[in-house]
Amino acid sequence: MNNTELESLIRTILTEQLTPAATETSACTSTPVALFNDVDSAICAAHAAFLRYQDAPLKTRSAIIAAIRAEIAPCIPELAERAATETGMGNTADKILKNKAALENTPGIEDLKTTALTGDEGMVLFEYSPFGVIGSVAPSTNPTETIINNSISMLAAGNAIYFSPHPGAKNVSLWLISKIEEIAFKTCGIRNLVVTVKEPTFEATQQMMAHNKIAVLAITGGPGIVNMGLKSGKKVIGAGAGNPPCLVDETAEIVKAAEDIVAGASFDYNLPCIAEKSVIAVDCIADQLIQQMREFGAYQITDPQQIAQLREVCIQKGAANKALVGKSPATILEAAGLPCPAKAPRLIIVEVPADDPFVVVEQLMPVLPIVRVDNFEQGLQLALKVEDALHHTAMMHSQNVSRLNKAAHLMQTSIFVKNGPSYAGIGVGAEGFTTFTIATPTGEGTTSARTFGRLRRCVLTNGFSIR
Ligand code: NAD
Known part of the structure; x- marks a missing residue:
């Protein structure tokens, strides 16, 4: 068996081992990669990816984040230039600094602090678990910074992500989302942890907000889009306008x-x-x-x-x-x-x-x-x-x-x-730390990995205190 055949065999075994849960809960049949024709297929693919990611150890999350930091770094000047040109807003030199800050200074899994209470009657553990697929809406003002920052925070917390990039920053955003998806795949073998649609529109964003496989919305933008999310009936981490x-x-x-x-x-x-x-x-x-x-x-x-x-x-x-x-x-x-x-x-x-x-x-x-x-x-x-x-x-x-x-x-x-x-x-x-999603009306403030985790309590009775 040559190397290619061996690789293909390993992939088949991995897929067989890891996809049953995904196929049970997903209506998706064909699965393209990262950029989808329609919102439903993209979210279903991200959901299937989440079910696999949930089983991955924490070191896989860390490895993905390390790989994102290493592989996006050389792309930053180009990303900044493309964002400035495509949106016609801001300037490349400052966008380089903003993207660098997002890449280097967004915390990873170390942000998910475990706390424990112990006493005569046992032990209580508080830990952050993933929500599932997060619907992340990014603004035109920090398009790539928000995608980098949210990818690190949300993947660190164990989620998959459907991005709604701003239509005015479509090309650079799609390029970056594909790149991050590819980096995650190369690191852990799971496809579509980060997805979007080929044509990001307001309608697509509306559809995403109503999708039953989106667990949480993280909306970074002006009052219109944040208020739209707040009416969705879902949990919303809303990062709205300011006037400092x-x-x-x-x-x-x-x-x-x-x-x-x-x-x-x-x-x-x-x-x-x-x-x-x-x-x-x-x-x-x-x-x-x-x-x-x-x-x-x-x-x-x-x-x-x-x-x-x-x-x-x-x-x-x-x-x-x-x-x-x-x-x-x-x-x-x-x-x-x-x-x-x-x-x-x-x-x-x-x-x-x-x-x-x-x-x-x-x-x-x-x-x-x-x-x-x-x-x-x-x-x-x-x-x-x-x-x-x-x-x-x-x-x-x-x-x-x-x-x-x-x-x-x-x-x-x-x-x-x-x-x-x-x-x-x-x-x-x-x-x-750096964040480009400052959750204002909903009160989470400067968001990081723990913002995108569900805080859970795990109780053990009788013992486990060593005091
Ligand atoms: P925007 O509200 O015009 O767009 C934000 C996002 O929402 C985009 O992805 C866009 O596609 C989407 N969107 C906008 N209107 C929509 C609609 N009707 N239906 C569906 N989707 C819609 O914001 P912008 O101009 O890109 O960004 C600037 C605003 O965002 C400013 O008000 C700024 O203060 C705010 N902002 C806040 C934060 C924060 O962390 N709190 C960060 C960056 C920007």
């Missing part, structure tokens, strides 16, 4: 605050949902802060007529103009008919009143409004109003510990960054 304010008081280190704000708000042209969307500055340091932000590459527009022109192109009918979401400052200035400085600015800044649409609307553009307030208390009240109980993200620059504590406590955001750029909140240049 950044509060700066008079005790802040102004130069550092300015540098951090420009870095965070300009990152990937302000596409990240966590990026600074407004600055609320105490009056006595506002001028100095603005001056420093200009030093770090922000371009201030002061003429009221020019600000009005900018507002008109950026915000239309009370919402961000999709045509300018994630565009560069130069493109936005051009669209507004405004001159662009010879040295391309990193960020556009405008000083506006508290109720300006620039402050109230989540723009996802490198146009940052600055609002002046009399003092910290007034600033905090405004920050609460701007964040609007989305429970997403807020930043604060201050050296006053009790004020930092008060703001962190009252804001009730999933992420609160003190004295750093917004991306510190997802573990970039700061402690903590």
Whole structure:
């Protein structure tokens, strides 16, 4: 028997051993790989894969994650470039950093912490088990980052995944999903642990949400899609929109605050949902802060007529103009008919009143409004109003510990960054793991493998305590 025949024999034996449960519960007959013509076949295939994966040891999960980390790493520059080109949003350099963070800093199975209680009457074990097939909806703003991050988290927790990629990022998403599926298959011999359809549409997403083999939905996107999921009757891990304010008081280190704000708000042209969307500055340091932000590459527009022109192109009918979401400052200035400085600015800044649409609307553009307030208390009240109980993200620059504590406590955001750029909140240049699914309305916060596990209790009576 030659090598090919031997390999084929092993595969047949493995398939025979591992598929009975799958064929019993799945209506699927023919099984393509990773990319399917229809939603039902894709989910059935992922479900069959899950039933096999459930029997695999933890070391198989770890091996898959290690292989994803190793084999996707060389693809990151291309992934970032393709995502920027296909969506027409953000920039390749920052997308490289975002994808790298997702790949390197999303926790694996070590995140699934077991806890135990023991006493005279026995032992109780709390452990995370998989849910089954998770339906993961990814946004256009972080398309590949979300797929990488969710793949690692959800596979670590023992699930299979049906992805609903954003139609606007279809090609790069399908390529990545196929690649991850192939890596998982090569590592463990199970096909279709990660699947999607060849034509991701809104209708396909709706169908997926109603499918009886989808155990849990993880939805990363705007309010429309998150609310649609919440009506599905399934468990939903909902990662919705934000509008992160950044509060700066008079005790802040102004130069550092300015540098951090420009870095965070300009990152990937302000596409990240966590990026600074407004600055609320105490009056006595506002001028100095603005001056420093200009030093770090922000371009201030002061003429009221020019600000009005900018507002008109950026915000239309009370919402961000999709045509300018994630565009560069130069493109936005051009669209507004405004001159662009010879040295391309990193960020556009405008000083506006508290109720300006620039402050109230989540723009996802490198146009940052600055609002002046009399003092910290007034600033905090405004920050609460701007964040609007989305429970997403807020930043604060201050050296006053009790004020930092008060703001962190009252804001009730999933992420609160003190004295750093917004991306510190997802573990970039700061402690903590990376996630691109920050579950806001449903309250799981910064998601990781354990978010995608079912917490179960296993009880042994009489003994097993060694104390
Ligand atoms: P979006 O809501 O336009 O799309 C998100 C996803 O939902 C896409 O996959 C899209 O195909 C799907 N979708 C959208 N409308 C749909 C519909 N009617 N039916 C079926 N599917 C639908 O979001 P986007 O523009 O891609 O992303 C930006 C939004 O996502 C922002 O509001 C941002 O704050 C938010 N976001 C949140 C997080 C988080 O972790 N909380 C992360 C990234 C983005």
